[in-house]
Amino acid sequence: MRRIGIGRTGAWVTWRRTALVGLAFGAGALHLAAVGVLLMLHQRWIVIDTLSLGQATVLLLAAGAGAMAARGDGSRWLQGALGGVCAVLPLALLSRAMDALTLQPIFIALSPDLQAMLTLGLPPAAATPALLALGAVAGLVGAGLRAAPRLSRALLPGAVAVLVAGVFQELIQLMLQQYEGPIGAVRDFVYTWEGLTQEGAITVFLVVTLLAQLFGRATQGRVAAMEPARRRQIWAGIALAVIVVLPAVAGSYIGQVLMLVGLYILMGIGLNLEVGLAGLLDLGFVAFFAVGAYTTALLTADAPNALMHLPYWAAMPVSVLLAVCVGVLFGLPVLGVRGDYLAVATMGLGEIVRVIVLSDFGAPLLGGAQGVLHIPKPQLGSYTLSSPVALFYLTLVAAAIAAFIAWRLENSRLGRAWMALRDDEDVAQALGINLVRSKLLAYGLGAAFAGLAGSIFATMLSSVYPSSFQLLISINVLALIIVGGMGSLPGVILGSVVLIGLPELLREFGEYRYLFYGAVLVVMMRLRPEGLWPSDVRQRELHAGDETAALDAGADLLPARE
Amino acid sequence: MSGAQLARSRPRVTIGRVSPVEIVLWSLRILVLFVVFAGTIGAIVKDRYTAAQWFDFVMFGLTIGAIYAQIALGYTMVYGVLRLINFAHGDIVMCGAFAGYFVASPLDRSGFLTQHPVMGMTAILAVAIVTSTVIALLTERIAYRPFRRVSGSGPLIAAIGVSFFLEQTFRGMFGSSVKSYPEPSWQRSTFGVWGFNVPRIDVLVIGLAIIFMAGLYLIVQRTKMGTAMRAVAEDAEAAALMGIDVDKVVVFTFTLGGAMAGIAGVFYAFVYKQVYFFMGFTPGIKAFGAAVLGGIGSIPGAMVGGVFLGLVESVGPSLFLDGLGIPAPYQLRDLIAFTLLIMVLIFRPNGIFGERMAKQRA
Numbered sequence: 001m002r003r004i005g006i007g008r009t010g011a012w013v014t015w016r017r018t019a020l021v022g023l024a025f026g027a028g029a030l031h032l033a034a035v036g037v038l039l040m041l042h043q044r045w046i047v048i049d050t051l052s053l054g055q056a057t058v059l060l061l062a063a064g065a066g067a068m069a070a071r072g073d074g075s076r077w078l079q080g081a082l083g084g085v086c087a088v089l090p091l092a093l094l095s096r097a098m099d100a101l102t103l104q105p106i107f108i109a110l111s112p113d114l115q116a117m118l119t120l121g122l123p124p125a126a127a128t129p130a131l132l133a134l135g136a137v138a139g140l141v142g143a144g145l146r147a148a149p150r151l152s153r154a155l156l157p158g159a160v161a162v163l164v165a166g167v168f169q170e171l172i173q174l175m176l177q178q179y180e181g182p183i184g185a186v187r188d189f190v191y192t193w194e195g196l197t198q199e200g201a202i203t204v205f206l207v208v209t210l211l212a213q214l215f216g217r218a219t220q221g222r223v224a225a226m227e228p229a230r231r232r233q234i235w236a237g238i239a240l241a242v243i244v245v246l247p248a249v250a251g252s253y254i255g256q257v258l259m260l261v262g263l264y265i266l267m268g269i270g271l272n273l274e275v276g277l278a279g280l281l282d283l284g285f286v287a288f289f290a291v292g293a294y295t296t297a298l299l300t301a302d303a304p305n306a307l308m309h310l311p312y313w314a315a316m317p318v319s320v321l322l323a324v325c326v327g328v329l330f331g332l333p334v335l336g337v338r339g340d341y342l343a344v345a346t347m348g349l350g351e352i353v354r355v356i357v358l359s360d361f362g363a364p365l366l367g368g369a370q371g372v373l374h375i376p377k378p379q380l381g382s383y384t385l386s387s388p389v390a391l392f393y394l395t396l397v398a399a400a401i402a403a404f405i406a407w408r409l410e411n412s413r414l415g416r417a418w419m420a421l422r423d424d425e426d427v428a429q430a431l432g433i434n435l436v437r438s439k440l441l442a443y444g445l446g447a448a449f450a451g452l453a454g455s456i457f458a459t460m461l462s463s464v465y466p467s468s469f470q471l472l473i474s475i476n477v478l479a480l481i482i483v484g485g486m487g488s489l490p491g492v493i494l495g496s497v498v499l500i501g502l503p504e505l506l507r508e509f510g511e512y513r514y515l516f517y518g519a520v521l522v523v524m525m526r527l528r529p530e531g532l533w534p535s536d537v538r539q540r541e542l543h544a545g546d547e548t549a550a551l552d553a554g555a556d557l558l559p560a561r562e
Numbered sequence: 563m564s565g566a567q568l569a570r571s572r573p574r575v576t577i578g579r580v581s582p583v584e585i586v587l588w589s590l591r592i593l594v595l596f597v598v599f600a601g602t603i604g605a606i607v608k609d610r611y612t613a614a615q616w617f618d619f620v621m622f623g624l625t626i627g628a629i630y631a632q633i634a635l636g637y638t639m640v641y642g643v644l645r646l647i648n649f650a651h652g653d654i655v656m657c658g659a660f661a662g663y664f665v666a667s668p669l670d671r672s673g674f675l676t677q678h679p680v681m682g683m684t685a686i687l688a689v690a691i692v693t694s695t696v697i698a699l700l701t702e703r704i705a706y707r708p709f710r711r712v713s714g715s716g717p718l719i720a721a722i723g724v725s726f727f728l729e730q731t732f733r734g735m736f737g738s739s740v741k742s743y744p745e746p747s748w749q750r751s752t753f754g755v756w757g758f759n760v761p762r763i764d765v766l767v768i769g770l771a772i773i774f775m776a777g778l779y780l781i782v783q784r785t786k787m788g789t790a791m792r793a794v795a796e797d798a799e800a801a802a803l804m805g806i807d808v809d810k811v812v813v814f815t816f817t818l819g820g821a822m823a824g825i826a827g828v829f830y831a832f833v834y835k836q837v838y839f840f841m842g843f844t845p846g847i848k849a850f851g852a853a854v855l856g857g858i859g860s861i862p863g864a865m866v867g868g869v870f871l872g873l874v875e876s877v878g879p880s881l882f883l884d885g886l887g888i889p890a891p892y893q894l895r896d897l898i899a900f901t902l903l904i905m906v907l908i909f910r911p912n913g914i915f916g917e918r919m920a921k922q923r924a
Binding site: 031034035036037106107108109275279281283332333334335336337339340341343344345347348349351352355356358359360361436471475478482512514515517518519520521522525526529 | 581582583586587590647664704705708709712715716717718719720722723724725726727728729730731733734735736737843847850851854888889890893894896897900901903904907908911
């Protein structure tokens with residue numbers, strides 16, 4: 001408007017961009033609604049009878065759109081509002097379409113419950129303007145928060161605390177259940193059975209905000225003054241303490257979840273040697289896991305097709321050894337296969353293992369689809385490790401040993417050789433690194449950890465079936481390495497907690513886990529290829545004058561889904 | 563050049579010292595050859611199947627092979643232009659099958675598909691093509707384009723992510739149950755040729771696949787855009803210097819690949835008579851194998867590789883495995899396909915025809 005001539009086209013470009021950003025967020029919201037995630041989130045209260053997780057998600061998307069859209073050239077507020085409106089517009093249109101047509105026979109997620117959520121319980125004529133108005137308000141808030149970064153930083157801890165307290169209310173209540181007296185009184189004030197009370201939410205928000213204001217700055221300063229390495233050590237220490245102590249305090253459900261996390265940490269450490277250090281992208285990793293599990297099963301089980309009835313402790317080393325053999329056997333033929341082809345070849349090998357296990361050909365030994373049943377629990381003297389918590393500590397010990405080995409390996413001659421191999425095979429060979437030996441060691445050691453995990457997995461479930469060993473496991477492990485950071489040990493732990501632990505805790509979320517994984521893989525590769533907790537080497541590589549992360553910054557249309 | 567040559571040379575066999583790796587590779591070769599020959603001889607000696615059954619195997623192999631060929635085209639073209647294994651291509655096939663299903667099933671219920679098979683099939687294919695193409699273009703725009711200049715495993719991992727995202731999106735939208743594809747009466751009927759019963763659906767699938775693939779070949783060979791595509795596949799930088807819009811070519815490639823995937827999805831669903839969200843995975847991987855077999859980047863190679871793979875996996879269980887006395891050999895069909903895939907990746911990563919193109923790429 002300021003310069004009529006070019007201004008008009010300039011303004012047009014700005015507004016078009018605003019609308020597109022909003023609509024991209026809207027497309028994300030529409031996707032969530034269509035696949036059923038939105039309704040699932042809506043069924044969990046954050047603040048009881050006031051705000052559900054689903055509503056919060058829509059509002060956050062609209063606020064995000066507002067913040068992204070508000071570029072701040074004079075009409076920031078309008079842009080924010082428009083972005084917010086555009087972000088909810090697809091949902092509003094969807095709601096209208098659901099009024100006019102019965103879509104549920106085709107799109108099973110578009111249920112009357114979703115419609116009730118989108119119309120906010122209002123009659124159709126009032127619902128659409130109400131939804132759009134909410135979007136506009138959220139967009140304005142988003143724009144405002146972007147304009148005032150100080151304020152948003154002050155509000156953030158409180159908001160996150162309310163969100164966490166609300167989302168994990170089941171879990172927190174379960175842990176607080178045993179207490180009476182003052183803690184019980186606080187619990188009853190903050191929570192009802194299904195979620196936070198309104199006054200509870202406000203209290204949590206105020207308390208946390210206040211605490212953050214009082215102590216936040218001081219700690220922040222001290223943290224900032226610390227060396228990054230030291231900071232990380234402290235974080236890792238806290239995480240370790242939580243992992244060690246929590247299951248003993250919080251009971252068997254948490255124990256079970258953490259046990260699964262532990263198993264994935266073990267596998268993650270194994271795959272990390274292959275993918276993260278040696279650069280061998282292996283999608284058939286699940287095969288080693290299966291070998292470990294089946295070996296343990298066949299050597300210990302009280303089943304007709306079992307070969308022996310060894311105690312668990314005797315079967316475990318055999319399982320690991322056999323997994324190593326299979327790993328080397330896997331590695332031998334694919335030694336000369338490189339890069340992307342290697343990924344497909346290893347995946348083919350993994351699928352072959354699965355097909356054989358499932359077929360009548362392997363059935364006499366492996367039990368076909370029924371698998372092997374009645375695997376005993378490990379004995380420690382006269383004590384049987386039967387509870388999930390006890391098995392968790394077994395996994396923890398195994399993971400600790402694996403982590404120690406991996407940590408020592410990383411800086412050993414072999415670890416250096418792997419990294420050289422990862423960076424450039426030809427140069428590595430020219431420098432005198434024995435490719436065959438290094439690669440086979442990577443496969444063998446990676447397989448050893450997976451075999452160990454499989455062995456523990458078998459005794460945890462007390463039975464093994466082929467359906468537990470699908471490609472999805474390989475993808476799970478790959479995803480957690482990538483999220484955590486390739487080649488980074490703490491990254492593996494972080495990745496398993498985030499990708500395995502969280503979906504397990506939000507039980508209804510489990511169904512959509514792989515949707516989330518798919519999105520995470522793309523988004524991580526796009527925005528943070530080095531992972532959340534990168535290893536130092538990788539971090540330097542990816543940000544040393546290399547523009548990987550900043551590539552095509554303008555061509556970004558991907559909304560942050562979920 | 564010397565670096566590339568060094569790269570592909572495995573540890574060499576030297577006089578007096580044979581590397582263990584070579585021993586393993588040779589025993590693998592010998593094992594596979596043994597299974598093939600001993601199995602074939604066993605099958606001939608046993609003579610368990612009639613000529614009509616063998617004919618059925620071959621016919622089915624050709625049908626499924628034609629479908630693999632169409633899927634393989636998508637892999638090979640995208641690889642040629644972007645050097646990316648489009649891991650999600652199998653799921654684009656699944657998208658086409660689903661779209662076709664939602665047209666086919668009401669048409670079948672109303673009886674339209676039985677009365678007007680040509681119009682019905684046209685509608686089903688059209689919707690499948692459009693859906694697959696749109697989704698292929700969206701994935702390219704959102705997930706692949708940002709990785710255009712990134713080397714390493716990043717793009718492949720992103721493609722794996724896209725694959726999962728698509729599968730789970732369809733699962734969320736349409737449920738995880740297996741839906742049975744409609745089967746109008748004209749599909750089930752057969753007609754006789756030289757005393758053999760030929761199912762009509764097989765002839766339809768093979769015939770249409772040939773027509774579509776011939777069309778694609780002409781487009782790639784004769785049109786300006788096709789020429790540009792081949793130029794980019796040959797050398798993207800030089801093509802860009804010659805004024806070819808690489809973005810446009812990529813979009814064009816994904817359009818062609820997506821369209822073929824949509825058609826293949828409908829056919830695949832018609833042959834196996836079901837759709838579900840994970841259905842694209844196995845044919846996708848197999849078709850990738852077919853593309854490598856034919857020499858990745860080569861369009862005729864992908865077609866031949868697909869048909870070959872289909873034949874091997876259809877005839878193979880009865881020919882190689884049954885002859886060796888393995889129980890229920892048809893269960894191991896995927897085993898044969900995956901073994902072929904791995905053998906190709908290990909021993910002939912350049913494929914049968916792709917020697918010239920692959921040389922610059924390995």
